[in-house]
Amino acid sequence: MSKTVVMAVVNQKGGTGKTTTCENLGIGLANEGKRVLLIDSDPQGSLTISLGYPRPDELQVTLTDIFTKIIKEEEIAPGEGIIKHEEGVDLMPANIELSGLEVSLVNVINREKILKQYVDSVKDKYDFILIDCGPSLGMLTINALAAADRLIIPVQAQYLPAKGLELLLQTVNKVRKHINPGLKIEGILLTMVDSRTNYAKDISNLIRNECANIGQIPNLEKLVATIRSREISACLILQAKSQLKAIYKDNADTIVGNMDSQLFLGGTEPSTLKDLNQMLGKETIDMYNTGESRGNNPSYSMNYQKTGHELLSVDELAVMDGEKCILQLRGVRPFLSDKYDLTKHPNYRETADYDKRNFFDVEKYVNRKLRLKPDDEYDVIDMG
Ligand SMILES: Nc1ncnc2c1ncn2[C@@H]1O[C@H](COP(=O)(O)OP(=O)(O)OP(=O)(O)O)[C@@H](O)[C@H]1O
Ligand SMILES: [Mg+2]
DSSP states (O other): OOOOEEEEEOOSSTTSSHHHHHHHHHHHHHHTTOOEEEEEEOTTOHHHHHTTOSOGGGOSSOHHHHHHHHHTTOOOOTTTTOEEOTTSOEEEOOOTHHHHHHHHGGGSTTGGGHHHHHHHHHGGGOSEEEEEEOSSOSHHHHHHHHHOSEEEEEEESSHHHHHHHHHHHHHHHHHHHHTOTTOEEEEEEEESOOTTSHHHHHHHHHHHTTGGGSOOOTTHHHHHHHHHHTTOOOOOOOSOHHHHHHHHTTHHHHHHHTOSEEEEOOOOOHHHHHHHHHHHOEEEEEEEEEEEEOSSSOEEEEEEEEEEEESSOHHHHHTOOTTEEEEEETTSOOEEEEOOOGGGSTTGGGSTTTOGGGOOOHHHHHHOOOOOOTTOOOOOOOOO
16 A cells, blocks of 8 residues: 655745645646645645635635634544545645634644544545645644644745745754654745845755765655756866766766766766766867978978867876866866865955864754744644
């Protein structure tokens, strides 16, 4: 029996593309023949509206009724309240009544697991259940985190929303600890990337920088191709090409082929050197051979030919000067260049090379206690 995947699309920041992601992912999966249930868990009802129900307040049954029945321990009829959508997905709709219910959840026993009870009861009918959360970290979102196996966090590729992730990750950690230990973050999805801004570029790079050390990324070859087609530059950093081949096998070439630039900083790993040697190819040189014969009939001949010799042989590459690097940009002949001296950078003092205290410890950052300032407003949720 195949296992149902329950995914929540969360971010307490508004307008990051949660509903859009949920809808498109759901319909995409349905097009692939999967059985999909979309649950609108946002009192704004945006998913419901966007799937073609402009007046969710007029719907007979919504998630609010289902929650109420679970709280009252009443029976839910099979398929109750589910709308079959023409795009092939099922929808459990929501409207503004859900926000009233959220407030009243405060006094309910096991209030974090109401949605989970519903999800568990319909699970066997679906391959995927996607939950669209509203822009808050209130009890409805906690319910979604408790019901889900995986999370997708859409993030607008700008600096500030990325910072706001901290609070969300802290909440996820608490839910893991107290309610749902198996909860995994499937990924942070960059939405609305405007590759013309530097912020977007920084974030795109920032998030993919460590990709060589985290094991296999599913469908990386398709991912980099898609990233390229959206005119965003992707940059993979590897110790050696063999690393990529070991993990991605035949797809390694596709992945490298989709990179706009390759930078070789030196090294002796044989397959990297061989590939690089081939990539550099032969330089064409013009050769003029002249011949002259003397004697009774002196003659002079000149013969012109084009020939090639390897730009840099494998041996030469292996002993390349440590101060040099080779940069290959798509469509341009490779450059042999000096490496940039980091100590000359205006912000060198902020690096961990300059001072160990600058080292960025993600674990510490995520687990840091939140400091409240007098005018800050937060939703406080009792996690039991
Ligand atoms: N990947 C994207 N590229 C461009 N525009 C997008 C993308 N995703 C969403 N949008 C647009 O951004 C706006 C907000 O998207 P959406 O409603 O999906 O965000 P949301 O996170 O669900 O918002 P809320 O927090 O209010 O629920 C919409 O106008 C949507 O069309
Ligand atoms: Mg939304």
